[in-house]
Amino acid sequence: xxxxxxxxxxxxxxxxxxxxxxxxxxxxxxxxxxxxxxxxxxxxxxxxxxxxxxxxxxxxxxxxxxxxxxxxxxxxxxxxxxxxxxxxxxxxxxxxxxxxxxxxxxxxxxx
Amino acid sequence: xxxxxxxxxxxxxxxxxxxxxxxxxxxxxxxxxxxxxxxxxxxxxxxxxxxxxxxxxxxxxxxxxxxxxxxxxxxxxxxxxxxxxxxxxxxxxxxxxxxxxxxxxxxxxxxxxxxxxxx
Numbered sequence: 001x002x003x004x005x006x007x008x009x010x011x012x013x014x015x016x017x018x019x020x021x022x023x024x025x026x027x028x029x030x031x032x033x034x035x036x037x038x039x040x041x042x043x044x045x046x047x048x049x050x051x052x053x054x055x056x057x058x059x060x061x062x063x064x065x066x067x068x069x070x071x072x073x074x075x076x077x078x079x080x081x082x083x084x085x086x087x088x089x090x091x092x093x094x095x096x097x098x099x100x101x102x103x104x105x106x107x108x109x110x111x
Numbered sequence: 112x113x114x115x116x117x118x119x120x121x122x123x124x125x126x127x128x129x130x131x132x133x134x135x136x137x138x139x140x141x142x143x144x145x146x147x148x149x150x151x152x153x154x155x156x157x158x159x160x161x162x163x164x165x166x167x168x169x170x171x172x173x174x175x176x177x178x179x180x181x182x183x184x185x186x187x188x189x190x191x192x193x194x195x196x197x198x199x200x201x202x203x204x205x206x207x208x209x210x211x212x213x214x215x216x217x218x219x220x221x222x223x224x225x226x227x228x229x230x
């Protein structure tokens with residue numbers, strides 16, 4: 001059974017700092033790995049999707065990496081801004097399309 | 112991008128009533144939609160997988176007679192919480208699989224969620 005873990009659970013950084021969010025999964029037979037952002041009381045916004053054959057994806061200040069052999073993915077946020085404050089969720093997908101979510105990392109970027 | 116809507120965005124109801132939540136893919140067809148539940152300060156838990164024209168597949172521990180799912184068209188899935196009780200109060204989120212539109216297998220786009228409060 002796939003289990004997804006995110007560390008840390010919460011993170012507070014000053015504005016402008018680069019930061020890394022970690023995600024680990026127990027079953028390396030994933031179809032893809034997806035990173036999402038969730039603002040309080042809102043739905044999910046898809047940030048990046050890495051297919052199992054890929055090692056990383058980039059979008060603006062965000063870079064996500066995937067290492068299936070070690071069961072790890074990281075989300076790198078460069079030059080953080082207060083608007084980046086949110087909960088970040090990673091989810092591993094099986095070939096049936098089911099997503100298994102981590103517990104999330106709540107990020108606070110202080111001005 | 113792929114847009115998924117949910118209606119209503121929030122609902123308050125009395126215990127024992129039934130509540131229907133709609134999930135629509137606005138600019139694409141979704142053969143598969145998923146329903147999740149999220150309790151405060153917790154992550155999303157998959158409730159069921161909904162395929163157009165067939166019965167939904169429920170996750171272990173989810174009562175199919177309580178959470179009725181209908182996926183009548185390629186753009187609409189509904190979740191009905193029957194005889195709702197306070198413990199059913201939660202944030203319900205749907206997602207749609209965009210494999211047929213973007214060419215990227217199994218990328219899911221999520222609706223904005225529905226906050227259900229049962230008094």
